[in-house]
Amino acid sequence: MYHFKLSWGGYFMKETKQSLSELWALLRYKEKNLGLDELSLTERDIFQEILHFQGKDTHISLGKILNSSPHPRATFFRSLKKLRNNNFIEVTKCSKDSRKSFVTVLPKYR
Structure with missing residues (x-):
């Protein structure tokens, strides 16, 4: 699994061991903690x-x-x-x- 990291010069690929579903779950968890899930x-x-x-x-x-x-x-x-x-x-x-x-x-x- 790869995800992109934006920088001023463009995109850089960074390897991660997490699956896409784990990344989505982490994103939803963080959004809920900050109250963004109500938006x-x-x-x-x-x-x-x-x-x-x-x-x-x-x-x-x-x-x-x-x-x-x-x-x-x-x-x-x-x-x-x-x-x-x-x-x-x-x-x-x-x-x-x-x-x-x-x-x-x-x-x-x-």
């Missing part, structure tokens, strides 16, 4: 996008996430609202330009 697949996908863009930054531009998202705008904002209401993220307005917003992932999920 829809779309909400999880958008949360993953936010985590991907976060990197070492604490604030991520909402516009940057929205522009990279393959989901329709209405679906994106509906999912963002649920993530915010369930305390996965915080959304704040820019103090200099009120048209811009920033997303912050709460410390539990960083």
Whole structure:
């Protein structure tokens, strides 16, 4: 069994002794521990996008996430609202330009 590890330069293959079913079970277990199992697949996908863009930054531009998202705008904002209401993220307005917003992932999920 191989899985891919994403790096800035591309994909690298890493060998593992775990079967695919064991990896899925581990993923589901971790999602349940973090409360992600209550999110829809779309909400999880958008949360993953936010985590991907976060990197070492604490604030991520909402516009940057929205522009990279393959989901329709209405679906994106509906999912963002649920993530915010369930305390996965915080959304704040820019103090200099009120048209811009920033997303912050709460410390539990960083």
